[in-house]
């Protein structure tokens with residue numbers, strides 16, 4: 001048991017039917033329906049392998065796409081094929097989540113077999129809008145169709161979906177009411193790394209916050225500066241431009257208009273308050289890179305300065321690139337920062353989809369100490385809230401006692 005949650009170490013797997021919720025939600029190429037990254041699929045491999053090699057009948061539940069931020073619901077079929085390749089063993093896939101076909105297939109599984117169900121968000125009760133408008137308790141989530149139909153077929157529930165741990169949805173929080181439950185290896189590792197980063201980072205601890213996910217970045221900035229986890233924040237990307245605008249620096253009409261057009265005008269006010277409170281700990285770009293009059297990167301001087309800071313820090317956390325790094329004319333800042341990440345002796349953690357992509361693009365996957373799968377979950381975790389999935393897993397650890405902790 002760690003953090004009040006059971007781990008796989010305490011679970012007996014042999015011959016058991018295990019429902020394992022993973023987060024393999026990936027950016028999808030809308031034109032072809034193919035996956036643009038496989039990072040999260042790779043990350044869940046150790047847990048899935050351990051379950052299958054331990055003799056469990058493995059049933060994987062996963063979502064793909066969101067109903068609120070971006071409409072890209074897709075089947076999980078491609079994910080199954082990738083997972084199968086990574087594991088070097090068959091992963092069966094069916095076009096059903098909890099209907100008769102799914103239940104029949106689960107009943108017929110043999111020990112060591114792996115089945116991936118289709119996108120759980122094809123069930124309306126699993127969608128974020130449903131979560132937000134109904135706010136079901138975990139006990140109520142246990143009565144939803146998906147939990148009600150699948151729980152009786154299983155012996156154990158494993159949650160390895162750290163990246164979705166901030167969501168309060170039936171496949172994430174409902175099964176723990178009915179089944180002995182534990183976290184998977186990825187969940188455990190991410191929990192450990194991130195809580196360690198928050199509790200006792202080696203100093204100086206620097207947060208590099210950039211990108212275009214403005215609300216998330218500002219929430220994180222406020223949290224880590226307020227808690228003292230960050231000694232310093234280096235800002236870049238759209239986040240840096242907003243801070244500059246708040247300080248009254250001229251970033252150009254076009255850049256300012258873009259900030260307002262994207263609906264981020266109110267963050268200029270947020271930034272003013274942050275700068276007033278923590279101005280001495282927030283570093284702003286001193287120069288910017290422009291394309292067609294629009295600020296799309298940090299400038300050369302800023303890149304050099306940030307690289308030095310990163311090299312002399314002892315802990316560095318990065319969320320968000322410094323510019324539009326997908327394009328050669330606006331990638332220099334991001335490239336420089338990632339060069340420094342590779343060169344520093346500091347403990348380095350990278351979180352969020354774009355940052356993971358940048359890490360791969362610049363060949364730094366092996367140099368970064370920890371690549372976190374979480375975006376929204378990570379931010380919520382850093383803010384100190386007990387995440388809904390953590391709460392549900394703790395509940396299961398208390399409720400099922402020895403019954404749920406069969407030693408291997």
Ligand code: 3PG
Pocket residue numbers: 023025065066067128163164167374375376377
């Ligand atoms: C994510 O991509 O952050 C997680 O998979 C959760 O997805 P969501 O924000 O669509 O719930």
